[in-house]
Amino acid sequence: MSTAGVLPAEDDAAELPVVPARTVRPGRWVAAAAATLFLAWLAYTIIVSPNLHWDVVVGNQFDHRILTGLWVTIALTVVSMTVGVLLGVLTAVMQLSGNVVLRGAASLYTWFFRGTPLLVQLIFWFNFALVFPQIGIGIPFGGPKLVEWQTNALITPFVAGLLGLTINEGAYMSEIVRAGINAVDPGQREAAEALGMSHAQVLRRVVLPQAMRVIIPPTGNQFISMLKTTSMVSVIAGADLLTVAQHIYLDNFEVIALLIVASVWYLLLTTIASVGQHFVEKRFNRGHGGLPRRIGRNLLPFTRRERLV
Structure with missing residues (x-):
């Protein structure tokens, strides 16, 4: 009979030498x-x-033009993510x-907007007036228009950037939310x-909180x-942080210096967002982090005593 994988008896284990852990x-x-x-x-x-x-x-670094572009970047990020999450x-x-x-x-929406580059979508929305010169509300299929606007006046570079970022983000968030919903035990839904x-009610009170x-x-x-992706709005002159930095270095030819200025602000924003993400994850992971810290400390000496018996 093979003895492979069989634990030694207590007497044999007591005779085993204790080898100190290698610390150097x-x-x-x-x-x-x-x-x-x-x-x-x-x-x-x-x-x-x-x-x-x-x-x-x-x-x-604190030029008023840079700060204005910084606020535009923050606005694009917050609005795009908020509406994108709801759309997702x-x-x-x-x-x-x-x-x-x-x-x-x-499925068609997710397939199309995840399958086409965001840059193409931004340029499309910026040139939306080439397809629809006027946008109005009225009776469809050739009926009269009740209200009508010029597309160029309605879809500014900021609005075009907002549309492109929001709709694209909604497609990605839909897959994230769908994966979270599918991760919930079906028994929870059946019990509700x-x-x-x-x-x-099941979705709002039971499924989504667990997802x-x-x-x-x-x-x-x-x-x-998204904080970094907003820089792509610069291709349509969206008045974001990178767009403003480009306008400044086109005047003073300090290309690298102004790119460093923009990079410092991007690093600061992403660092703040990372810290916020850490605390939000900690809040939603309560009860799923394994053994409590106090129990872990109490188990460690017990394990060591067992090794030395």
């Missing part, structure tokens, strides 16, 4: 020293470089619907329906990505 690893220290030296050399090279013009960077929830519910028409329309809840634990992390990543 020279390879790690060498790698850490090399990384530290490289980072120190890189920081020194960047700081003392005469071609970066740090005085221009400092002088333009609606599309995800439609995809999970038993109605073939609703399911097909949601057994209590007499309607489909809307948030799966939805929040990728949504946070999408928000951080």
